[in-house]
Amino acid sequence: MNEQEPSFPQARTCTFCGSPNIVEELIVKASVDHEMVGLVYRTIGFLTSTEPLFADLCSDCGTISRFFVRNTDRNWKTR
Numbered sequence: 001m002n003e004q005e006p007s008f009p010q011a012r013t014c015t016f017c018g019s020p021n022i023v024e025e026l027i028v029k030a031s032v033d034h035e036m037v038g039l040v041y042r043t044i045g046f047l048t049s050t051e052p053l054f055a056d057l058c059s060d061c062g063t064i065s066r067f068f069v070r071n072t073d074r075n076w077k078t079r
């Protein structure tokens with residue numbers, strides 16, 4: 001068996017413990033004010049909006065295996 005099997009991109013395993021029990025697309029929120037955490041992008045002029053951030057969680061050890069946004073086609077605001 002080769003360790004680098006490219007065949008099943010959906011079958012994720014935890015990068016820390018190797019568990020296949022990954023809960024996907026959890027919504028990331030700030031605990032204090034219950035606002036969503038996300039990446040800021042420019043809309044029109046000086047207006048900005050936030051692309052929600054999602055996380056995949058290993059339900060065995062609690063490791064967050066990835067953060068991601070659904071829509072990457074944004075005018076991302078940097079410093």
Ligand SMILES: [Zn+2]
Pocket residue numbers: 014015016017018019058059060061062063
């Ligand atoms: Zn794990």
